Amino acid sequence: MSRQGETTVLFDALGPKGRRNANIASVISALVIVGLLALAAVGLAGQNFFEASRWINPLDALVVENTWVPSIIATLQAFALGSVLALFLGVIFGFGRISQFGLTRWVSTGYVQFFRSLPLVLLIWISFTIDGHFGFTTGTLGWSGEARRLTFLVVGLGVYNGAVLAEILRAGVAALPSGQAMAGHAIGLRHGQVQRLVVLPQVLRNMLPAVLAQLVILLKDTSLGYVITYPELLHSADIIGSDYGNSYLQALIIAAAIYFVLAYALSKLVVLAERRLRKKTAAPLARVKQIEASAVAD
Template sequence: MSSVLYDVPGPRAVVRNRILGIVTILVVLVLVGFVVYRFWVTGQFSAEKWYAFTFVRIWEQFGLATLRTLAAFAVAAVGAIALGFVLAIGRLSDHAWVRMPITGVTEVFRAIPVLIFMIFLYYGLPVIGIKMPSYWAVVIALIAYNGSVLAEVIRAGVESLPRGQREAGYAVGLRKAGVLRLILLPQAIRAMMPVIISQLVVCLKDTALGFIITYPELLYFARLLGSNAVLGSPLIPAALVAGTIYVALCLALSYTAYVVERRLRRSPRTVAVAGVPAALDAPTTATETLAAQRASDIIRDRDAGGS
């Protein structure tokens, strides 16, 4: 017996998979237990190590550090998405004088590590007389790197669509900008939404690199608190609290993406434009007919809205 994508495992395979699952769970539990045991033996759970967290001022500083992290992420995320669209459209251009420089810029931004970019902006530019605050060094570095990655994601999503979608749009009188904006990009964004969100999660976590250039974000404060000898040097407790906050932020971002994806799926306009049915496996003529019908619906809706 087989399914569409793989053979259904038989009795022996089922038993083997269950044994592997049980062994994996036991190994993970043993590793977690060993780490917790070492924390307990070294006194990381003692009242002395957690004494700093009895002060309201410490939690206020954690809150301010979290807000600084979110401030850098919010601007970097919006900028990265905008830059990603610009670079992706440039890479999809039919003109070589546009496509080639944009491709070079994208590859350079993708190749430079984020930390090196931050260090160059914060410590390198003052050498030539340009001083940049640590906040903007973090934001610009995150925009450059994540924007170039998102550009490749969007470009790959557009180019993965059937060619008939583009040709049908041209057949009903749309220009390339209209085909890209009304037909191709909605489908590509909806298909690549999980990848886009995962890259934004990476962007959120990369804000922690800002502590290298003294940007007072969450990790910077956790490290500062953990090295405070007066409070007992609670490095591990501070790291656990900061890590918990990062996990909560990432989960909130993932849930937001889930809500947005559900709304896009329910939207009639998105379904009409971005829905890719099973007809993609049909002959090219059927795909072109479907795309032409969608493009005609888009033009009719646009004309009706304009009137």
């Protein structure tokens, strides 16, 4: 099917009058947006928002080197570790929900339903404050300061997002045609091999946009490290804004711009990974479909 056919399969193509009305609505919407932006710009200009000194201070070379760059590194570190933990838990409990063993399904469902229902900031705060109870502290392991905060931020991010990713993967497996697994069993694969070699690659490929969206959310959720004073972007922006009282909003906007760049770069990396995954799985999937067709014919 052509790309044009794909974009119109769910609705009828607009006629001349419909296209004209759509163009008029687009122009009006653009004018309204431009007008609101202009109104906001005039209001901010009246408060000297665009004054050069208010932007120079938070972008000073020493501030960038000593605050912005370390905060970006800290944010990416929390994101990377949290993503690894979330993906690991998501795969484990996602497939646990469709396991052949009742106890595994029960435990996996309980994990997903419980942690998905809790606010992430609560998980981070509880994990951080419970440290020191029951005769155990992270200090006994040599963790203190930033490492301690990073540990509990990653735990909160991984546990919560792992529950969400588990539900995403379970939905992906449920949406996969049952013939795919049947074809794997037909060639002598065990249940675990079918899940790992046939089901998982297709689910990851099909659900990659949803997984990406959740990882972008995880990246933004690193800002919740602010509540335990982890030195991520938002916390650093608050410090810079406090040091330069007339540049507080500017510091927050700079942090927002950095978040946008990081999220946009992440989306591009995942698009490249998706293309490589499609190429890698194209041949094996074609072979599985041939076996499935032969099994159905027999």
